[in-house]
Each structure stands twice: as structure tokens, then as C-alpha cells.
Amino acid sequence: MNTALDVVQLSRLQFGLTAMYHFLFIPLTLGLAVILGVMESVYVMTGREIWRRMTKFWGVLFGINFAMGVATGITMEFQFGMNWAYYSHYVGDVFGAPLAIEGLMAFFLEATFIGLFFFGWDKLSRVGHLAVTWLVALGSNLSALWILIANGWMQHPVGARFNPDTMRMEVTDFSAVIFNPVAQAKFVHTVSAGYVTGAMFVLSISAYYLLRNRHVEIAKRSMTVAASFGLAAALSVVVLGDESGYTAGENQKMKIAAIEAMWDTQPAPASFTLFGLPDQGAHRTDYEVSVPWMLGLIATRSLSGEVPGINNLVAHAKERIRSGLIAYDALDKLRADRSNDSERALLTAHGEDLGYALLLKRLRPDVLNATSADIDAAAWSTVPAVSPLFWSFRAMVGLGFAFIALFAAAFYLASMRRLQASRTFLHIAMWMLPLPWVAGELGWYVAEVGRQPWVIEGVLPTFLAVSSLSAGNVLTTLIGFVLFYSALLVVDIYLMAKAIRLGPAAGAAPFAPIIATPRPLAAE
Amino acid sequence: MLDYEILRLIWWALLGVLLIGFAVMDGFDLGAAMLLPFVARTDLERRVAINTVGPVWEGNQVWLILGGGAIFAAWPTLYAVAFSGFYLAMFLVLCALIIRPVGFKFRSKLIDPTWRSIWDWALFAGGLVPSLVFGVAFGNMLEGAPFRFDETMRMTYEGNLFGLLNPFALLCGLVSVAMLTMHGGAWLAMKASPPVSDRAARFARGAALAMMALFALAGLWVAFGLDGYRITSAVAHDGPSNPLLKQVARQAGAWLGNYEAQPLTLAAPIIAFLGAAAAYGLLAGRRNVLALVMSGLSIAGVIATAGVSAFPFMLPSSLDPNASLTVWDASSSRLTLMIMLVATLIFLPIVLLYTAFVYRVLRGRVTQAYIAENPASNY
Numbered sequence: 001m002n003t004a005l006d007v008v009q010l011s012r013l014q015f016g017l018t019a020m021y022h023f024l025f026i027p028l029t030l031g032l033a034v035i036l037g038v039m040e041s042v043y044v045m046t047g048r049e050i051w052r053r054m055t056k057f058w059g060v061l062f063g064i065n066f067a068m069g070v071a072t073g074i075t076m077e078f079q080f081g082m083n084w085a086y087y088s089h090y091v092g093d094v095f096g097a098p099l100a101i102e103g104l105m106a107f108f109l110e111a112t113f114i115g116l117f118f119f120g121w122d123k124l125s126r127v128g129h130l131a132v133t134w135l136v137a138l139g140s141n142l143s144a145l146w147i148l149i150a151n152g153w154m155q156h157p158v159g160a161r162f163n164p165d166t167m168r169m170e171v172t173d174f175s176a177v178i179f180n181p182v183a184q185a186k187f188v189h190t191v192s193a194g195y196v197t198g199a200m201f202v203l204s205i206s207a208y209y210l211l212r213n214r215h216v217e218i219a220k221r222s223m224t225v226a227a228s229f230g231l232a233a234a235l236s237v238v239v240l241g242d243e244s245g246y247t248a249g250e251n252q253k254m255k256i257a258a259i260e261a262m263w264d265t266q267p268a269p270a271s272f273t274l275f276g277l278p279d280q281g282a283h284r285t286d287y288e289v290s291v292p293w294m295l296g297l298i299a300t301r302s303l304s305g306e307v308p309g310i311n312n313l314v315a316h317a318k319e320r321i322r323s324g325l326i327a328y329d330a331l332d333k334l335r336a337d338r339s340n341d342s343e344r345a346l347l348t349a350h351g352e353d354l355g356y357a358l359l360l361k362r363l364r365p366d367v368l369n370a371t372s373a374d375i376d377a378a379a380w381s382t383v384p385a386v387s388p389l390f391w392s393f394r395a396m397v398g399l400g401f402a403f404i405a406l407f408a409a410a411f412y413l414a415s416m417r418r419l420q421a422s423r424t425f426l427h428i429a430m431w432m433l434p435l436p437w438v439a440g441e442l443g444w445y446v447a448e449v450g451r452q453p454w455v456i457e458g459v460l461p462t463f464l465a466v467s468s469l470s471a472g473n474v475l476t477t478l479i480g481f482v483l484f485y486s487a488l489l490v491v492d493i494y495l496m497a498k499a500i501r502l503g504p505a506a507g508a509a510p511f512a513p514i515i516a517t518p519r520p521l522a523a524e
Numbered sequence: 525m526l527d528y529e530i531l532r533l534i535w536w537a538l539l540g541v542l543l544i545g546f547a548v549m550d551g552f553d554l555g556a557a558m559l560l561p562f563v564a565r566t567d568l569e570r571r572v573a574i575n576t577v578g579p580v581w582e583g584n585q586v587w588l589i590l591g592g593g594a595i596f597a598a599w600p601t602l603y604a605v606a607f608s609g610f611y612l613a614m615f616l617v618l619c620a621l622i623i624r625p626v627g628f629k630f631r632s633k634l635i636d637p638t639w640r641s642i643w644d645w646a647l648f649a650g651g652l653v654p655s656l657v658f659g660v661a662f663g664n665m666l667e668g669a670p671f672r673f674d675e676t677m678r679m680t681y682e683g684n685l686f687g688l689l690n691p692f693a694l695l696c697g698l699v700s701v702a703m704l705t706m707h708g709g710a711w712l713a714m715k716a717s718p719p720v721s722d723r724a725a726r727f728a729r730g731a732a733l734a735m736m737a738l739f740a741l742a743g744l745w746v747a748f749g750l751d752g753y754r755i756t757s758a759v760a761h762d763g764p765s766n767p768l769l770k771q772v773a774r775q776a777g778a779w780l781g782n783y784e785a786q787p788l789t790l791a792a793p794i795i796a797f798l799g800a801a802a803a804y805g806l807l808a809g810r811r812n813v814l815a816l817v818m819s820g821l822s823i824a825g826v827i828a829t830a831g832v833s834a835f836p837f838m839l840p841s842s843l844d845p846n847a848s849l850t851v852w853d854a855s856s857s858r859l860t861l862m863i864m865l866v867a868t869l870i871f872l873p874i875v876l877l878y879t880a881f882v883y884r885v886l887r888g889r890v891t892q893a894y895i896a897e898n899p900a901s902n903y
Contacts, residue, residue: 067629070582071622077592081607082614086678088607092600093856097864100593104871108586112875112882115579123885163857165764167677168600170857335675467608468680477615484619488626495633 008463010474011083014481016448018075020441021485025069027440030144030191031198031233032062033137036117037130038225044130054218055133056121057504058202061496063118068492070111075481083474084455087465091456093170094160094177095150102146110139144194145187152183155252155447157456162351164334164344169459182252185244186447192236193443196403197436199230203410204433205500207426210419215503223419227410234403241400252457254382255450256299257310261285261390270295270307274394278386283311310383317356317379320458321370324357326350329368355459362463384452392442399439406432528762529852531861535598536838536851538868540831542594546587547658547704547827548820549879553577553584555708557624557651558701560644563712563723568892570644571632571903573724575890576715578903581628583879585621597864601677601767601854602838609669609681610661613688617657624650632903651708652701659700662830663693666746666779668753668842673768682843692750695742702735703800703826707819710803714812717891725807732804732819736797739826743793746833752778753840759852767853772845779833789832796825 036055043051077099081088088096113135120129153160159176160169171177203226209219257263261278262270263285272294276285299307308316327350330343337343347354359378360367370378406429413419420426455462526534556577564570577584595603607614623646631643667690670683709728713721746752757771783790799822806815834840840848855861 064629064633067625070585071625074585074589074621075618077589077596078607078614078618080596081592081603082611083608085604085608088596088600088604089677089679092596092603093860096593096597096600096603096856097860097867100590100597100864101867101871103586103590103593104867104875107589108583108871108875109878111586112580112583112879114582116882116885119579120885163764166766166857171859171863174859174863467604467611468678469608469611473611476612480615480619484622488622491626491630495630498633 006471007466007469007474010471010478011466012462014083014474014478015079017478018072018079018481018485019448020444021489022069022072022076023440023444024437024489025065025072026144027190027194027197027436028065028201029062029069029140030194031196032058032065032201033133033140033198034195035198035202035225035229036062037134037137038229039222040130040133044126050217050221053504054222057218058222059117060499061201063114064492064495064499066114068488071488072485082477083467083469084465085467087455087460089168090460090465091157091160091169093168094153094157097171097174098146098150098153098177102143102150106139106142106146108139110136110143113139141191144191148187148190149178149180149183151447152180152186153177154456155186155451156180156182157459162347162354162459164331164347165338169456182244185240189237189240189244190443192233192240193436193440195233196230196237196407197440199226199233199407200403200433200436202226203230203407204430207429208500209503211423211426211430216420218504220419223410224414227407227414230403231407231411234400234407238397238400238404241397252451253308254310254313254384255389255446256295257308257313258384258386258389258450259393259446260295260307261386262295262307262309263311264309265306265312266309267306269293269297269305270299272298273390276390278390280383280386310386314379314383317382318375320353320356321359321375321378323350324353324355325360325368325370327354328357332368352458355454355456355461358464359453359461362461381453384450389446389450393446396439396442396446399435399442402432403436403439525858525862526865528858528861531858531865532761532851532855534865535855535861536831536835538865539591539594539598540828542587542591544824544827546591547823548707549587550581550584551655551704551707551820551823552711552816553581553708554651554655555704555706556712557647557708558655558705559708559712559724559727560651561648563709563716563727564720567637567640568895569720570640571895572716572720572890572892573712574628574631574647574903575895576712578628579886580882582625583882585625588621594864594868598856598861599838599849599854600856601765602849605669605671605679605681605839605849606661608679609671609683610664610688611681612685613657613660617654620650620653623647628903632899651704655701655704656697659697660688660693662700662827663690663696664688665839666696666752666830666834667692667750668774668840668845668848670843671841671847672844673847675768677766677768692742692745695738695745699735699738699742699826702731702738703819703823706731706735706800706803707816707823710807710812710816710819713807713810714816715889717889721812721889725810725812728815728819729804729807732800732807732822735822736800739793739796739800746779747777750779751776752781752833753837753845753848754778754781755836755850759850761852763852765853765855765857767847767849769853770846770850772840772848774842774845782832782835792825792828792832794825796822796829799823799825 036059039051040055043055113132116132117136120132124132158180159171159173161172163170202222206219206223206226209215260273261276263283271290271292274289274291276288278285295307327347330347333343334340334347357367359381360370360374363374363377364370409425410429413425451457453461455465556573560570560573564573627643627647627650631640671679671681673679706728709724709731712724713728716724751774753772754775755770756773759770763769799818802818803815803822806818836851838849838851838854
């Protein structure tokens with residue numbers, strides 16, 4: 001049992017690290033692609049050469065980032081099969097389809113046209129190249145859509161049913177999977193966060209140029225684009241984050257209760273805890289400072305809706321475990337005799353709770369002999385780690401509001417044509433560069449740790465989802481990835497920083513992003 | 525909705541199409557990367573070679589991602605068993621596939637010759653390792669892999685990396701390396717400029733000969749030295765996807781059964797040989813475009829040969845043959861196969877159309893003069 005746990009922990013660590021690493025590059029790709037599209041549109045509409053140079057300069061940085069995103073994305077896809085084989089078997093029928101469609105519909109588009117974005121400047125008409133740029137942006141956004149449909153299904157598994165003959169979940173309603181409300185809310189929230197990241201990247205680097213009085217014309221224009229785009233995006237992140245909170249409130253009550261460190265159900269409308277020290281062992285939160293009504297409004301959009309507390313949800317989990325045990329027993333008997341229709345009917349009736357019985361597997365292999373104490377322990381295992389969620393969520397929201405303030409200030413200064421007036425503002429804008437990444441990683445932490453112990457909410461516990469590998473094998477690849485990724489990150493940041501220092505006006509080879517003389521390839 | 529049985533057959537064929545798509549499209553950039561240190565000697569020559577694939581490798585690599593996604597969606601059991609069973613081999617492939625994109629992007633960003641030389645060898649390894657490992661994987665597919673399932677369908681695998689690297693599998697790995705070297709050489713012969721293109725044509729011809737010899741050797745091994753597998757019980761072609769409901773026996777010569785039953789399937793190995801022979805001959809007269817097409821056909825023939833030989837097996841189990849994965853019991857549900865088929869029929873033609881458009885825009889040779897004049901806008 002110990003070694004199995006080790007494989008679980010190592011696999012989770014590996015997935016967490018590689019996913020967070022992958023998400024260093026993705027939000028910038030999402031945001032910068034659209035910003036490139038905007039800049040080039042201005043170029044095509046006005047014909048002013050400076051906008052073309054801007055597009056090319058930011059395009060160089062986009063390209064370095066994009067290559068890292070592609071490289072680390074392959075790891076994500078392979079990892080499901082490598083480290084999470086039982087997961088792949090158990091839900092591949094549902095989860096695989098959005099991933100495959102992502103490749104077909106989105107990633108092909110993005111990856112095929114990105115080559116033309118870099119190499120097609122002198123081979124395409126202006127409008128033709130602009131179309132290519134927008135197709136890259138469209139591809140990257142569609143890509144996010146399908147990935148988040150897949151992820152949304154892990155959070156809120158709709159449109160699927162357990163099939164005892166194949167021992168796995170199978171699709172019953174694919175449109176429910178696509179139009180999953182959790183997936184839709186996550187998509188707009190995540191994509192907006194990507195736009196904020198892209199806008200912050202452009203804003204901060206432009207501020208750096210303005211502070212040094214270099215590339216002023218390009219920096220000012222870039223900053224104006226980033227300010228307006230960033231303000232819209234930052235507002236939408238918060239508004240749509242609220243939408244996420246609403247859909248989570250509907251579907252993932254435990255996650256909301258843990259984020260709020262709310263142990264007991266409060267009379268409606270529930271208050272929002274601004275500050276507190278959650279104590280997981282004692283099941284209480286000390287030193288609470290709360291805003292009345294606010295949580296009830298966010299999570300239920302009403303003054304009468306009740307937001308259940310952790311204690312109540314645990315009691316509910318106990319009921320579901322007992323019901324799940326009936327399904328588990330029926331499944332056992334069904335495997336012995338596949339024609340037993342009464343057991344099949346019993347499994348169908350209690351099938352939705354089968355996953356809750358699987359929680360007991362962590363405590364004992366013979367789950368049907370579970371004692372009352374086992375069921376209690378399993379029910380309490382449905383509570384994720386409260387304190388980290390509580391604080392990560394608050395840090396993320398605080399950063400979200402800080403972005404709105406920064407972009408609003410930038411927007412105001414840009415409209416007044418006074419971007420260079422305040423060095424303090426430029427310094428703040430420059431030093432805020434890493435914060436959208438921090439907010440994005442915190443957001444994923446809340447979303448994914450908040451649904452533990454489930455890998456598929458209510459369906460499959462994380463500890464059952466791993467491959468039957470030795471801990472040594474998983475540790476080997478984990479160490480390999482850490483070393484390899486760290487080295488690549490150093491190189492990536494070095495090249496980015498060098499490109500930024502050289503800036504858009506750099507004329508010297510090999511780094512100049514500007515083509516000297518457009519000239520078609522010599523045909524044979 | 526189509527019959528479950530038909531959908532499974534279609535998805536068996538489509539998996540072949542996607543793997544062939546990957547091997548043909550990404551194959552020439554893997555091959556070009558393997559040839560890089562040998563056909564290009566100066567920095568400028570190397571940049572010519574790299575820039576022949578520079579604008580297209582990203583799109584090409586999506587064939588692999590799509591192939592992985594399609595296995596996940598249409599053959600989830602195969603995905604789970606193969607990816608976790610061939611664990612460290614997959615890790616090696618991943619490292620190579622990570623090194624490649626950054627290698628293309630980073631190599632020419634600094635002028636330092638040591639930096640560039642390191643990336644050249646990284647690109648070489650990034651081409652060689654996946655080519656070899658994918659061939660080794662096909663070899664192990666034909667031999668069977670040591671896995672079994674418990675009653676909850678949890679798979680255990682009782683092998684390791686060194687078990688994968690057995691003589692027959694390594695021979696298949698060499699077939700794959702030779703085949704993709706031929707393809708990459710034919711690509712460079714068409715797309716690069718002298719002297720790179722001339723050297724590449726020579727290497728491609730050598731690789732074509734090697735590939736034919738190695739492929740013949742592997743064929744003889746399959747015919748006389750390798751046990752195949754055969755389903756011995758009744759099997760419902762539209763039954764549930766549960767690999768534990770049938771009986772399978774190991775049998776000498778079983779991998780030749782399909783060719784005896786359906787002689788038309790002999791077209792697959794014949795095309796593999798004829799394609800390579802034609803590429804060899806055409807490159808002598810530098811009919812480059814046709815040579816590339818022929819080498820692509822040869823690749824299709826090789827992959828189809830592996831698929832036809834093993835059909836209906838997708839991954840036999842050497843440990844518990846009854847648990848072998850076949851077309852009839854390792855697929856997704858009927859609904860998922862149908863949805864994925866519709867998505868593929870809509871989007872794959874669109875993908876092919878815009879891929880063709882991009883290649884058209886980028887047509888023509890990459891010359892040293894062009895790279896020298898535009899050092900910054902190229903890799």
C-alpha cells in the first residue's frame with residue numbers, strides 16, 4: 001500500500017509540475033496571438049510601417065514562447081497514458097474525444113499557419129498575411145476551448161454513464177459534454193486570463209523601453225494597445241471568474257465550501273469570509289472577518305439560496321458511500337454472472353454513487369466489509385486541504401483587482417497621451433510583469449486541488465487513477481523532467497531577455513526581427 | 525449510426541491513416557534532422573537544411589499529437605496499455621520531441637559556433653530517437669507485450685525498457701530509421717540547394733537500399749522465427765470492449781494468415797518494396813518530387829504491412845494471450861467512435877486543404893544566398 005501511495009504522490013507531483021510549467025507558456029500564447037492580430041490589423045488598415053515592425057518584434061517573442069508551449073504540450077497528452085493508465089481506461093471514452101478534436105480542429109490550424117506567420121511576410125499579400133495571423137490566434141483560442149471542455153468534464157462529469165460490461169465510463173450525450181456549463185465558464189475565464197497575461201507582457205516591456213527612453217514610438221503604441229486590451233480582459237476575468245464561482249457553486253459545492261473555509265451551513269444568504277485561519281483538524285476557522293450576504297450572492301445569485309458547509313457535505317458523502325456500496329456489490333455479482341438482470345438494475349439505480357464506494361479502497365481492498373468508522377473516514381477524505389485553497393483563492397482575486405487598477409491607470413494615461421509622464425507608473429507596470437503568471441497558476445491550483453480527492457468529481461478517486469508502475473520509474477521521469485525543463489527555462493528566459501534588450505530596432509544579425517529586403521525564394 | 529463492427533473497422537483503418545500521415549509528414553523532418561550533421565557541413569549549409577523544414581515542422585508534429593489523441597479517444601485501452609507499458613521508451617521519445625521544437629527555434633538565435641553545434645547534435649538526436657523508438661514499438665506490437673488485466677481492468681506490465689530493446693524489435697527500429705532517412709533525404713534533395721541537396725540524394729539512395737534489405741530481413745523473421753497470435757474462441761465483433769472475454773493462442777506463422785486468406789493484402793509489403801526501389805531509381809536521375817512521393821508510398825506500405833499482419837490484433841499480450849487487445853474489444857463505445865468519425869470527416873479534409881495551401885506558398889528551394897541575405901528571418 002505504501003509503494004502504491006508513493007506512485008500516486010509522484011504521479012500527482014509530476015502532473016502538477018508539468019502542467020504548471022506548460023501553463024507558463026499557454027496564457028502568453030493566447031494573449032499575444034490576439035495582440036499580434038490587432039497590431040497587424042492596424043498596419044493593414046492604415047498602411048503605417050511602424051505597426052508592421054511592432055507586429056514582427058512582438059512576433060519574435062511570441063515565437064520563442066510558442067515553441068516552448070508546443071514542446072511541453074506533448075508531455076501533457078502523453079502523460080495521461082503513461083502515468084494515469086487506469087484513468088485513461090476508465091474515462092478515455094469521454095475524455096479522449098475533446099483532446100483528439102482539439103488536435104483536428106484547433107492545433108493543426110495554429111501550428112500549420114504559424115510557419116507562414118514567420119516565413120510568409122514576403123510571400124503573401126498584406127491581407128493574406130493578416131488572415132494567417134488571425135488564423136493562428138483563432139487556432140490557439142479554439143485549442144483552449146477543447147482542452148477546457150476536457151477539463152470541465154473532470155470537474156463536472158455530465159453526459160456519461162458507467163458501463164459494467166467494459167468497466168468504464170461511456171458517453172451517453174456528447175452535446176452535454178460540449179455545453180457543460182463548468183467548461184464554458186472555465187473557457188472564458190481562462191482565455192481572458194491569457195489575454196491579461198499577453199497585455200501585461202506587452203505593457204511591462206514597453207514600460208521598460210519608455211523608462212530607458214528607447215524605441216519610444218513603438219513602446220507607446222504597444223502600450224496603448226496593451227492598456228485597452230488588458231483593461232477589457234482584466235474586467236472580463238473578474239466578471240467571468242464570478243461566473244465560474246456560480247457554476248462551481250451549483251456543481252462543486254465542496255470546492256466552494258473549502259475555498260470559503262465554511263464548516264457549517266449558514267442561514268441564507270451566506271457571508272463571504274475575507275480573512276480567517278482555517279483549522280482542518282478541528283473543523284473550524286478562527287479569527288473570521290466576513291462580509292455579510294456576499295457568498296450567497298456569488299454562489300447562488302439569490303438571497304434565499306443556501307450554500308452548504310463542509311460538515312453537511314461530509315454527512316451527504318456518507319449517504320452516497322452507502323449507496324455506492326450497493327452499486328459496488330451489484331457490480332461484483334454482475335461480473336460473476338453477466339446475465340443477472342436484477343443486479344444490473346440495482347447497479348443502474350445506484351451507479352451514480354459507485355465512485356463514492358471506491359473512496360474506501362484507500363482504506364481497505366475489501367470495501368464491502370467497510371465498517372462505520374471506515375465510511376466516516378472516507379467521507380472526511382472528500383474534504384480538500386482547506387487552508388491552501390482559502391489563501392490561494394484570495395491571492396488570485398486580489399491580483400485580479402490589481403490588474404484592473406493597473407490597466408485602468410494605463411488606459412487613462414494612454415488616452416491623455418501621458419504614458420511617459422509618470423516614472424512611478426512605468427516602474428510599477430514593469431515590475432508587475434510576473435504577476436499574471438502567479439495569478440494563473442494559483443487559479444489552476446484552486447481548480448485542481450479543490451476537487452481532490454477526485455480526479456473525476458464523484459466518479460474516480462485520484463489514487464485509483466494511476467498506472468501500475470514502480471515508484472522508481474515515476475521518480476526517474478520526474479527527475480528527468482525537472483532537470484530538463486529547468487535547463488530549457490533558463491535558455492528560454494535568456495533568449496527572451498536578449499531579444500527584449502536588443503529591441504525592435506536591432507539591426508544586427510542574427511537577432512533582428514526585421515527583414516531587410518523582401519524577396520521571394522528563388523524558384524528552381 | 526453505423527454498425528459497431530463497421531465503426532471499429534473504420535477506426536482501425538483511420539488509425540493507420542493517421543500513423544501514415546505522421547510518418548510521411550513528420551517523417552521527412554525527422555529524417556532531415558538525422559541527416560543534418562552529414563549532408564550539411566558549414567553553418568550556412570546547415571541553416572539551409574534546417575530552413576527546408578523550418579516553416580512546416582510545427583504543423584507536421586501535430587500529426588503525432590492527433591495520432592495520440594485518436595488512440596486515446598478511439599482505442600483508450602490500447603492507449604493506456606501502450607503508453608504506460610512502454611514507459612521509459614515513451615519518456616525518451618518525449619525528451620526528443622521537446623528538444624526538437626526548441627532546437628529549431630533556439631539554434632540560430634546566437635552566433636556562437638559551439639552553441640549551434642550543440643543544437644545540431646540535439647536536432648540529430650531529436651530525429652533519431654523517435655524514429656528508432658517508434659520502430660521498436662511496432663516490433664514489440666508484433667511480438668506481444670507482457671501485460672495482463674485484473675477483474676477491474678487494471679493493467680499490470682511485467683517488462684522493462686531492456687525487454688523492449690530485443691533483437692527483433694531493434695531490427696524493426698532500424699527499418700524505421702532507414703525508411704525515414706530515405707524520406708528525409710528525398711525531401712532535402714527536392715527542397716535544399718546544392719551541395720546539400722546532392723549529398724542528401726546520395727544518402728537517400730543508400731537508405732532506400734538499406735531499408736529494403738532490413739524490411740526483407742524482418743519479413744523473413746516474421747515468417748520463420750516469430751510466433752503470431754490467433755483468436756481461438758468465438759468473438760462478437762459488436763460486443764462490449766472488454767478484452768477478457770475471448771481466448772487466444774500463440775501460433776507459429778499466424779502473422780501470415782491474413783495474406784493467405786486475402787491475397788490482395790500482399791499489396792502492402794509489395795508497395796513498401798516498390799516505393800523504395802522507385803525512390804532509389806528516381807533519385808539517380810534527380811526526379812526529386814516523384815522520388816519523395818514514392819518514398820512516402822513506401823512508408824505507407826511498411827506501416828500497412830505491420831497492421832495487416834497483426835489484424836485483428838492491435839497489441840497482443842505475451843503474458844496472458846487471452847488479454848490481447850484486438851479491434852473487436854479495445855475500442856471506445858459505438859457513440860464515441862461515431863462522433864469521432866464525423867469530426868474526422870469534417871476536419872481532416874480541411875486540414876489537408878490548408879496544409880496544401882501552406883506548402884504551395886512555401887514552394888521552391890531554400891538557397892544559401894537567401895539565408896545569407898536574410899539571416900534574421902530564418903532559423
